[in-house]
Amino acid sequence: MRSGLLINDEPLIKLGHRLLCMFFAAYDFEVFYRESDPVLRDSDPLDDFRQFEETEISENLLTLAALARACDDEYGLLGIAESAFPQGVGTLTTDKGVGLLTLREACNKIVHAQSLTYDLAKGTENPIWGKWHQDQGHTVTDSFKAPAIIIKGMLQNGNACETRIELVPFIYGVSIGNISQWKIA
Numbered sequence: 001m002r003s004g005l006l007i008n009d010e011p012l013i014k015l016g017h018r019l020l021c022m023f024f025a026a027y028d029f030e031v032f033y034r035e036s037d038p039v040l041r042d043s044d045p046l047d048d049f050r051q052f053e054e055t056e057i058s059e060n061l062l063t064l065a066a067l068a069r070a071c072d073d074e075y076g077l078l079g080i081a082e083s084a085f086p087q088g089v090g091t092l093t094t095d096k097g098v099g100l101l102t103l104r105e106a107c108n109k110i111v112h113a114q115s116l117t118y119d120l121a122k123g124t125e126n127p128i129w130g131k132w133h134q135d136q137g138h139t140v141t142d143s144f145k146a147p148a149i150i151i152k153g154m155l156q157n158g159n160a161c162e163t164r165i166e167l168v169p170f171i172y173g174v175s176i177g178n179i180s181q182w183k184i185a
Contacts, residue, residue, distance in 0.1 A: 109165065126140060
């Protein structure tokens, strides 16, 4: 008989959805400020809404990463999901070069992060369906939101490193248990 808490993908999907909504909304908050130039901006009512933004994002990212690792320990889902992301979900840059980041490694970096910054980047490739479009011979040209987090830290050997986690593939990979069935890559 199994004891302990049962883990399923419902909380992962909810956290993933919440994080995607937060990050995609962050791209458009600037239009709601009275003063468009951040240097000239004084206090604004929008600041009241945004005052907990970083804490909310950090708490949700940490919870998502920890739950995803627990699910992986129990069911091995991250290894299965990685087939959907053969190019990884980010990069790890060290003095030895740049390497691809697996879902499990991305979770570990988030769990052990001392601090992180957000990059509200845009790209010309759909962050989920881009490879599928290419494989199908489709040309899709558009501007896609591609948020990322950047974690600067130290490796266990004491050397500096920088981790960049592309949030859309990361969140899809850790939140949706059957992502490998979608043939997105």
